[in-house]
Amino acid sequence: MNKRNEHRVRFATCPKDCYGGCVFEAYWDEEAEEKNFLYGKPLRDHPFTKGFFCSKLNKREKLLYHPKRLRSAFHRKGDKGTNNFKNISIDKALNLIKEKVESALKLNTTSILGAFYAGNSGLISQHSPLRFFNLINGTVTRGGICNEGGCEGLHSLFGTYSTTNPFQIVNPNAKLIVIWGSNLSANNIHMYRLVRDAMKRNALIIVIDPRKTRLAIDADLFIKINPGMDHLLVKVIINELFKSGQIDKQFLEKHVEFETNIIKKAHLTDLKRIILKIGASKKKIMRFVELLGEYKHQTLFILGYGPQKRIHGGKIIRAIALIQIMLGNLGKRGTGIIYSQSDFKRLLKRKLINYIENGLTSSKTKEIELINLDSELKTKKYKVLFIYNFNPVSSLPNQNSLRNTLKQKDLFTVVIDMFFNETTKYADLVIPAKFSLEQYDIFAPFFIPSFSITEGGPCTLKNCLTNYEFFQKLEAILGLDKDDLMKEPQKDIFLNCLRLFPKKIKKNLLNNGYHLIFEEKSIPFEDLKFPTKDHKIHIPPHSLNFETFEEKRKKKVQNNEFLLISPSHKFFLHSQLGPIQESHLIDFDNVYLSPKDIKELHLKNGETVNVYNKYGSAKYELNEMKSLKQGLALIYKGFPSRNLNHPNVNIFTPSQEEELGHSGAYYSTFIKISQD
Known part of the structure; x- marks a missing residue:
């Protein structure tokens, strides 16, 4: 350490609570009276950092010596x-x-x-x-x-929420990669690059999301579902996998404890009505089922945190994981569930x-x-x-x-x-x-x-x-x-x-x-012994038999009412980095809807509108976002609008917590939009 300090180079880690955890060399001028830190150089040999920073904090010296930094x-x-x-x-x-x-x-x-x-x-x-x-x-x-609901949902199955080495993404056996509820290009740019590398070696990519993300545009299959209906999509998939005989019965018999009637609970008497609730085409869903069967034991799931930011979020993540369990896609090369590796x-x-x-x-x-x-x-x-x-x-x-x-x-x-x-x-x-x-x-x-x-x-x-x-x-x-x-x-x-x-x-x-902790090629739980009492996966009885807040609320939705989501902005991390990304703060003035929704409200792009629900009200500028599903509104989280009449999007979010992990149920809220 001393020798490196003489050269004014120190190891450093990006401290922001994001996916990257970038490691870099920090270059310092020890003799300067101020502005000692010169720049950071991301490590090329780190298999995730790979020599580049994300766009959020690639100029950290500007933040460190910003004129608005508090000095007393x-x-x-x-x-x-x-x-x-x-x-x-x-x-x-x-x-x-x-x-x-x-x-x-x-x-x-x-x-x-x-x-x-x-x-x-x-x-x-x-x-x-x-x-x-x-x-x-x-x-x-x-x-x-943040992600505690999803962690608890996975823990209830495996005795841990960390089951997969994320570097399985580079394994050639990962021939089908499913990205579920994660906008990688905005929030996990390093994994996005690894997915792009996988695409170059002809891995197939499926994206499931209420938004048409950047990766969804180039995916082999994009299923644009209604938010909060993920568990219904899981029901359809598991039902079809059972019907087509694609379930890995040997894996289930040897490594999984579950009630046999979970199969009956996946059985759907009114498939047409369920698919209508899901909001995606039957053709795309059935194509997804075909690919899951074709690439059994060669499929990797990457789960985002969006689906679990709901009252029933932990249950939704647990339900999604059941697909991989039913197919036996765990403990094998190029398979698994990537969520959080903290455990x-x-x-x-x-x-x-x-x-x-x-x-x-x-x-x-x-x-x-x-x-x-x-x-x-x-x-x-x-x-x-x-x-x-x-x-x-x-x-x-x-x-x-x-x-x-x-x-x-x-x-x-x-x-x-x-x-x-x-x-x-x-x-x-x-x-x-x-x-x-x-x-x-x-x-x-x-x-x-x-x-x-x-x-x-x-x-x-x-x-x-x-x-x-x-x-x-x-x-x-x-x-x-x-x-x-x-x-x-x-x-x-x-x-x-x-x-x-x-x-x-x-x-x-x-x-x-x-x-x-692992070599890049390491496969955790290759012996399929999970940290439960009997080392088996345990599926709770009601893992598929629940109704989400969104599913119940959808029955009562009025014409001018929209389910609100509040993701992070590409150039910000929650409420941080504002001083060095001021040119993008204008985006926090807006509420975004799909073009069709704006038309049906008889409103215009750029018009000032009232946004309100039982928790709060505020004025925003209405703007279209073509990637959004109808019935969905988006306001970026983290910063207040420059309109001082309101603080930030969380004036609209409920106090009720996610039921399994006691995290925030930020996406379980509806807003109304009307002309100013």
């Missing part, structure tokens, strides 16, 4: 709801916080709440502040708002987190579900709220309710961030944060089964702090740490975490910047 602490001088602050010193900010924390500690230690997520997905950035909350016996959030490294990651959070002592914090932050704060049990690595006043659902809750006069809120954002509008104090490149950290990307590191470079902004450094300073003036738990520097936490790795992994991290 800020204290509110106006009412909550605006970014109206005055500069104060870090020491003065800490003393203000000290008074509030001491007052809360006298009342109840659990009245101090830490809310965090994966705005910086580094393990130390996320989890080291919990040392502070352990010291005070405070409360912290747990869980997430492959769960035990080792848990070992790291235990040390980062507790220094190997026992945890003493109370936990609440992150998705329930609004309802928890409404109880008024909490007096001090710390928010880091998270922008809840953009990312959480039912925003009007949350914003009103955060205005409570007896709730003192501290936000740690690099920029002012929607959440800082409700903060009493804002602490300037260091960028991920300016701190040592370890990463465990959710899509690639690997670990990687960032070797922190110098920060020339003297007031900026890492999350851990802030809580270190706060603990120091509170004087609570009798065991010196908070005195360990962040770099030492990093080095001690490296010592917890097996020697081979540690060596690869230091020499290469990353370590892959």
